[in-house]
Amino acid sequence: MNTIALWELAALAGAALLVGFSKTAVSGANTVSLAIFAAVLPARESTGVLLPLLIVGDVLAVFTYRRHAHWATLWRLLPAVAVGVVAGWAFMLWADDAAVRVSIGAILLFMAAVTVWRRRTGADGAAAGQPAGGAGGRAKAGSYGALGGFTTMVANAGGPVMSLYLISSGFRKLGFLGTSAWFFFIVNVCKVPFSVGLGLIDGDSLKLDAGLALFVIPGAILGKLCVDRIDQLLFERLVIAATVVGGLQLLLR
Numbered sequence: 001m002n003t004i005a006l007w008e009l010a011a012l013a014g015a016a017l018l019v020g021f022s023k024t025a026v027s028g029a030n031t032v033s034l035a036i037f038a039a040v041l042p043a044r045e046s047t048g049v050l051l052p053l054l055i056v057g058d059v060l061a062v063f064t065y066r067r068h069a070h071w072a073t074l075w076r077l078l079p080a081v082a083v084g085v086v087a088g089w090a091f092m093l094w095a096d097d098a099a100v101r102v103s104i105g106a107i108l109l110f111m112a113a114v115t116v117w118r119r120r121t122g123a124d125g126a127a128a129g130q131p132a133g134g135a136g137g138r139a140k141a142g143s144y145g146a147l148g149g150f151t152t153m154v155a156n157a158g159g160p161v162m163s164l165y166l167i168s169s170g171f172r173k174l175g176f177l178g179t180s181a182w183f184f185f186i187v188n189v190c191k192v193p194f195s196v197g198l199g200l201i202d203g204d205s206l207k208l209d210a211g212l213a214l215f216v217i218p219g220a221i222l223g224k225l226c227v228d229r230i231d232q233l234l235f236e237r238l239v240i241a242a243t244v245v246g247g248l249q250l251l252l253r
Contacts, residue, residue: 004208008040016053016212020219022159023057024064025227026238027180030054030159031108031246038155038250043097048200050156052209053216055188060220061181068178070171074186076138077145077165081158081187084149089194091154104155105250107147111164112243141165152187153194155250159184160243167239173227 004012015036022030037046095103144165152158162183166176195201230238 004040011036011040012208012212013215016215017219017222019050019053019057020060020216020221021223021226022219023054023061023181023184023223024177024220025223025230026242027159027163027177029238029242031157031242032249034156035246035249038101043100043155044092044095045200045205047100047154047156048195048198048202049205049208049212051188051191051195051201052206053212054156054184055192056213056216057220058181058185058188060217061177062185064220064224065174065178065181068174069182070175070179071182073141073166073169073179074183076141077148077162077183078186080142080145081149081152084146084151085153085187085191085194086149087146088150088153089198091150092198092200095154100155101250104151104157105247107151108157108160108243108247108250111147111161112240112247114164116240140169149187152184153191157246158187160239160246163239164243173230177227 015033018029018033018036022033034046034050037050040046041049091103092100144161148158148161148165151161159180162180163176166179171179192201
């Protein structure tokens, strides 16, 4: 990290700005940030640098949308997410940079394709803000939750998976943003001990975070100002598009 060029620092600063924007406006856009971090830094180390910045963004998002969380959905998701986080930690014990990039890129593209297919065939007909119940709803929450936990542990890429789950469950913008804000605040804080144990967070990474965190705040403010101007259909399309772009960037690097 001591050899980062000026243009690379500028790219990381732009990605940090996008972290803040994604937390208060378009969650799936965070895949672009993780792709930039993985391009400038080694893929494994980039996850350790990005995690504290995501937590800064989570705090800002919780403060902004704290009243709009759907807690029944959170309790439904968290057990499966915990399983996915542990699986991701085990994967990171042996995975190299190439394995991280290819695995996450493939998962993102697969989840985007599944979501588009479900919406076109009418498979996702949940009422706005109310995820499907019953065995089908539990199975769906379990599969998305496990994938979300795995991808968030491996590459901080749980945002697109959870975004696709919330969209496919019929969440509108405020419910979407409030639920995802609390979800990722809880999950990202719980990931810190795992990342420290893997050597992904250390003194050097935190020094870089201290400077980059200054760019997360204006990004979050910009996202809050923009979110009310984005209609629901455009909002959903932006989430899916950002997921596809991020997945392609990881696969084609």
